[in-house]
Amino acid sequence: MSSFKSISGTFDILPEGHTSGGDSIAPSRIWQHAEAAIRKVMGMYGAEEIRTPILEPTELISRGIGQLTDIVSKEMFAFERGDTHYVLRPEVTAPVMRAYQQHHLDQKGGVQRLFYIGPCFRAERPQKGRYRQFHQFGLEIIGATDARADAETIACAVDVYRELGLNDFTIRLNSLGDSESRPRYKEALIAYITPFADQLSEVSRNRLETNPMRILDTKIEKEREMLRGAPILADFLDDESRQHHEEVKAHLTSIGLTFQDDPFLVRGLDYYSRTAFEIESDSLGAQGSLAGGGRYDLLSLELGAKQIIPAVGFAAGMERLIMALDAANLIDIPSPRLDAFIVALGDAALSWTFPMAHSLRENGIKVGYDLKGRSMKAQMREASRQNAKFVIIVGEDELVAGAAQVKDMDQSSQRSVPFDQLASQLTN
RNA sequence: GUGGUCGUAGCUCAGUUGGUUAGAGCGCCAGGUUGUGGCCCUGGAGGUCGGGGGUUCAAGACCCCUCGAUCACCCCA
Incomplete structure (x- = not known):
């Protein structure tokens, strides 16, 4: 820290x-x-x-x-x-x-x-x-x-x-x-307020000298009362x-x-x-x-x-x-969803992940994957936490077959998709 | 610049009239499932109790100082 x-x-x-x-x-x-x-x-x-x-x-x-x-x-x-x-x-x-x-x-x-x-x-x-x-x-x-x-x-x-x-x-x-018109009004205001000067707060008394109109802004109840009979700017316009x-x-x-x-x-x-x-x-x-x-x-x-x-x-x-x-309870904006999260198992799949993610991103697909070399369970949890729509699972078997397991996280359904079709399948 | 309130885990907070190794919930990590998230169960990591000084056999609790946060005044967006 x-x-x-x-x-x-x-x-x-x-x-x-x-x-x-x-x-x-x-x-x-x-x-x-x-x-x-x-x-x-x-x-x-x-x-x-x-x-x-x-x-x-x-x-x-x-x-x-x-x-x-x-x-x-x-x-x-x-x-x-x-x-x-x-x-x-x-x-x-x-x-x-x-x-x-x-x-x-x-x-x-x-x-x-x-x-x-x-x-x-x-x-x-x-x-x-x-x-x-x-x-x-x-x-x-x-x-x-x-x-x-x-x-x-x-x-x-x-x-x-x-x-x-x-x-x-x-x-x-x-x-x-x-x-x-403003100077004329200021004069009239000063003339009105000056008799009350000794009842004013210190700030207001200073303002009487420097910037009398700001006294109108006062929130002190006594001063507001005093101002009730004060000249109105509108009459001097x-x-x-x-x-x-x-x-x-x-x-x-x-x-x-x-x-x-x-x-x-x-x-x-x-x-x-x-x-x-x-x-x-x-x-x-x-x-x-x-x-x-x-x-x-x-x-x-x-x-x-x-x-x-x-x-x-x-x-x-x-x-x-x-x-x-x-x-007004108007800030309930959900964070954006990840389109896909890649779950990789084994060293070969781990390095496969990077170019695949890059290629999917070039196709406008929002992709995430684990950077900590964690267990499959942890990777799945991460995918879930990031609210990914799909999880792309790749291990030894998938690398050999040239097709990934693609899991729909909302439906919990899963199917096999050839690597070269991942981008097109995930865009629609 | 002035006044009030509050500082205990990443977050929200418990912690009796001072009394051993400081707790909960959530979150995080791991396991239960040798390749499948949420729910559940089990375990774990994580704290100089804001800091310093004092009182006391003993202080997270009491006192003083200090730092920080916060709300309000002032002012403004």
């Missing part, structure tokens, strides 16, 4: 799955199952995959997400070598926008629909549904201001969950306004944002998606403007947020573009998705 183990907040994904403490890590085939559904749905939206590096310049993330956000101020895995500051990406939106600008994807004309699946890193204390290396998938629609793009983003996320059979989630929606928000809602309604209009929904990343949304599982625990996203027209400028590149997107957690699947 190794004295090493995976770093806290990270985990291995094994063929059979396992429990890591109280949390269960699904088998790799469940991850593949979920990823296949994601790829399928993304395909329906005409989105193509983008893969960006896990390592990014720190500056990209801090400028993109915002210096004062928790992600940047305390949750980044960052280091430097020489003059370069590196960070393990904590999310993928800023890297995608970086790639879009770097490769001048706007010059291709039209709108880019890009999706991704991959690991992200945040130096948080791990807990259920929250890891230091976790996996996100998401869609970014870049180059469109049309409210249909916002609605489409939400619809796409929802379609992924539905494709996998999940239906118990809630969509919360808000508009954060634009760079004009500029006409265009208001119009845009109405359109997004109308589009969602037009495809029968129900949502909660939540004026207190604020996202933890600074780059959002106008549309912000969150999809929450109804059956998960504290970490029930399945996906989040919104419009981030201003991110492009933050990253150095000369003009606004409008964009909307969502990011979703693979771990949360799988947790939700698990909670």
Whole structure:
């Protein structure tokens, strides 16, 4: 046994799955199952995959997400070598926008629909549904201001969950306004909250200075009560944002998606403007947020573009998705069957096994055999354990006859099949 | 960063008010069947009882420290 183990907040994904403490890590085939559904749905939206590096310049993330956000101020895995500051990406939106600008994807004309699946890193204390290396998938629609793009983003996320059979989630929606209306709202909010300042928690009091809108997110009951009479962002929206928000809602309604209009929904990343949304599982625990996203027209400028590149997107957690699947009993995916397992007896048969297995595999037959030189009983048991459909038995007699005994493991029936007919007999 | 809970076999867990060689089920290996899986029977391997220190004639049990895991706060996917 190794004295090493995976770093806290990270985990291995094994063929059979396992429990890591109280949390269960699904088998790799469940991850593949979920990823296949994601790829399928993304395909329906005409989105193509983008893969960006896990390592990014720190500056990209801090400028993109915002210096004062928790992600940047305390949750980044960052280091430097020489003059370069590196960070393990904590999310993928800023890297995608970086790639879009770097490769001048706007010059291709039209709108880019890009999706991704991959690991992200945040130096948080791990807990259920929250890891230091976790996996996100998401869609970014870049180059469109049309409210249909916002609605489409939400619809796409929802379609992924539905494709996998999940239906118990809630969509919360808000508009954060634009760079004009938001400051006006912030002022009003500060004016409203300041008289209560001495009753606030320390975090909230700090936020009053740095990022007052995040106080809206508070879960402290006393503060929520205090906020009951607070000014509502919706009342401060500029006409265009208001119009845009109405359109997004109308589009969602037009495809029968129900949502909660939540004026207190604020996202933890600074780059959002106008549309912000969150999809929450109804059956998960504290970490029930399945996906989040919104419009981030201003991110492009933050990253150095000369003009606004409008964009909307969502990011979703693979771990949360799988947790939700698990909670809904939707991860009962059987492992793939072996078509044939070769049982060999005697040295001559043992060496015959290798080229025969190879030849069957070339014919598209999934073949396994014992590599430990074990007894026939043990080989049969192994075949059974691997759920092989057929067992090919070869010993001295079969080598002489040039025909193997082929046993149908489900029927328990057995017949003799000439070596040169094994491939064709096993394929039908 | 803060708080709670928990560390005994590969896994899930028993282990009396401290008392000899630490147990069960499942899994694994072998035999029962000299060439036939599942079911059954028999046997076996596998443990520095997370680590260190202390109390005691005696510690898996009690005390302290430490490491780890986990849940929650915070935050987010």
